[in-house]
Amino acid sequence: MIVMNEDKIVNGNNAIQPEYTEEKRIVKRKRTNKNKVRNKLRVIRNIGIIFIIGIILISRYSAIYNMQMELNSTQNRIENLNTENGNLMVELVKYNNLQYIEDNAINKLHMIQPSKASVVYVDLNKSIVKQETSDKNNKKFNTVLNKLKQFKWR
Template sequence: MNEENMMNGNAALQPQYKPYKKHDKRIHKNKNENKQKKIKKKLRVLLNICVFFVIGLILIYRYSIIYNMQTDLNSAENNVDNISRQNENLTVELVKYNNLKYIEDDAVNKLKMVVPNKQNAVYIDLDKPVIKTQEDEDSMKTQKGMLNKLKQLIWR
């Protein structure tokens, strides 16, 4: 008989296997291996939890950046809308001031200007020379003219 595979009772029934003390070392080794496997499983679980936590933090950070960018975009769009409304108001005012009737009424009422008549009009002949030349001043200018020309050449 083989001592390692010893059976008690009938072989037809399911025998109860009783290991000898020789086999206790294997069981003890299996218990250490089971403990190490449990520790490894716990470490994997903790590692997975840490990885998911870091991924969650990264996602929350990214969504916060997107939210801040969206609020900045909305405020910029509101500013553009306000400026376009102001621009439209200014164009309406320009059309109002572009009317000659409005300008004439403002000049008469606010500035106390008088509407000119044909009787009050003064006609000037622009073909005649208005400036009189003096010969004495011209002679002095010719003497100083040479110095002025030199100064102009130097300073250019």
């Protein structure tokens, strides 16, 4: 008999369970143990990858949710400002009426209509307000100079 592959040596009848030598059993156990360890490492690696992907997806969805909440609150503030702006426009139109202003002046502020006899004409081309000279600054400056001069001559 020619032996082609030593791993598959069978002693005895093929109908009976083949007998393997003890060395071959140990090699076979080591191979199966290595395969089991590799399979466990693959499973752990795959679980880790799936866990990391899940965390990334959840964080992304939470960021999207937060942005949506900010958008909704901003839209609510815009709507509130628009309604307030509309109310202010209505009040502005109400106060723009000359009759309303006149009634408030007469009734609330007790103003009276001016007569033609009480009119005073003023010439606005003349400058009535005198310009103030900066004597205060000059006096302060002069006193400081005087003190310095006295200090120098002592």
